[in-house]
Amino acid sequence: MTTLKNDTSSDIESIDQEIGEETHLDLTNSSTVIKTMQQNLHADEKSSTNKRYMSLLVINYLFLFVGSLSSSLLSKYYFIHKGSSRWVSTFVQSSGFPLLIIPIFSPYYILKSTKRKPFSDFNLKMLTLSISIGLMLGINNLFFSWGNSYLPVSTSALLLSSQLIFNLFLSVIIVKQKITFSNLNCVILLTLSSILLALDSSHEKPNGVTKKEYFIGFFCTIAAGLLFALYLPVMEKVYKEVYCYKMVMEMQFIMEISATLLATIGMSLDGGFHDMKEESEKIFDKGKRVYWVTVMANVVTWQFCFMGTAGMVFLTCSLTGGICMTALLCMNVLGGVLMFRDEFGGFKAVSTVLCMWGFCSYVYGMYVKMVEEKGRMRNQNE
Structure with missing residues (x-):
């Protein structure tokens, strides 16, 4: 029992x-x-067959276009009119992160267009990655500021296009990017554009810039391009685990907070915050009001630039994002010539043509690929 x-x-x-x-x-x-x-549910945000995909892509490219062109010209305007703090120029590149609150919180709390709460899927791994990449972005911003302070806008813009060949190389290693005739042809043409510029740039030192300072600016710009070339494929790899555009903005928010903290520490140690007040009142030759308008406009336009970059990488790939940014450098070159009377000789003209040629060939390759994919899907459905 x-x-x-x-x-x-x-x-x-x-x-x-x-x-x-x-x-x-x-x-x-x-x-x-x-x-x-x-x-x-959100995977189709990356799909070209989604009705919202093309509009989201166009909006992000417009952000990238406006942000890239305006931020470069405003940064140069700051230095031309006797602004001298490279930490200020670095600080404004990421300090506009509060603007990201709008795309992060408005869909849930105001527009009621989603049931997903902001940061509800954010985990420790994403937080760590966002902080680490943000610090790298802050260092890249500093290199860009040093380069932009010593070089003409047109020279700086075309030098940055040299990052594209490194972007392709790193994309192959990090995200297994396939090399095609279209993207390889584009990278070669844009790289040749940069080489032509480098051969012709030795005589083009701005007034008051020594030969040593010019070469410092030259190599800092190259370093900024290399870091950006690494940043793009790293972000593409991270975004493979991100399933919606709102999460992209959330990660961008944390990244830019990290970059801003780095710039804030640098400014505090270098006396940058105290110098801003003195610079606006006594040094900037356009007056205090124009000084603060320039700084605040730079904050907003840089935010547009980074939002557009993040969106392009998420919706397409890191190489496409890099190519789109490089193509916009042609507009920066023309902007520098029109706004600041930068020289635009034969070498620079050929460089610009090569840049535009490379971009157009890549866009055509993307168009052919899209048509082939739609034809393949049509045949499968039949």
């Missing part, structure tokens, strides 16, 4: 254990299914 009772108790415990394991498996599976459903 006692043996029967023990066996019965043992069987009950065994059944309870099995039920518990099944329940745990069900809960685990349910969690996985829910996560998969969330990803599938």
Whole structure:
């Protein structure tokens, strides 16, 4: 009787254990299914067949266009009119991060267009990656500021296009980017554009800039291009685990906070905040009001630039984002010539033509690929 009772108790415990394991498996599976459903729900944001895809892509490219052109010209305007703090120029590149609150919080709290709460899917891994990449971005911003303070806008813009060949190389290693005739042709043409500029740039030192300072600016700009070439494929790899555009903006928010903290520490150690007041009142030759308008406009336009870059990488790939930015450098060259009377000789003209040629060939290659994919899908449906 006692043996029967023990066996019965043992069987009950065994059944309870099995039920518990099944329940745990069900809960685990349910969690996985829910996560998969969330990803599938938003996966079409990256799909060219989605109705919202093209409008989102165009909006991000417009942000990139306006931000890239305006921020470069405003940064140069600051230095031309006796602004001298490279930390200020670095600080404004990321300090506009509060503007990201609008695309992060308005869809849920104001527009009611989504049921996903902001930062609800943010985890420790994403936070760590965002902070680390943000610090790298802050260093890149500093290099860009040093380069832009010593070089003409047109020279700086075309030098930055040299990052494209490194972008292709790193994209192959980090995200397994396939090399095609279209992207290789584009990279070669844009790289040749930069080489032509480098051969012709030795005589083009701005007034008051020594030969040593010119070469410092030259190599800082190259360093900024290299860091940016690394930044793009790293972001593409990170975005593979991100399933919606709102999460991209959330990561961008954390990154720019990190970059701003780095710039703030540098400014504090270098006396930059105190210098801003003195610079606006006594040094900047356009007056205090124009000084602060220039600084605040730079904050906004840099934010547009980074938002557009992040969106382009998420919606397409890091190489496409890099090519689009490089193509916009042609507009920066023309902007520098029109606004600041930078020289525009034969070498620079050929460089610009090569840059535009490379971009157009890449866009055509993308168009052919899209047509082929649509034809393939049509054949499968039939």
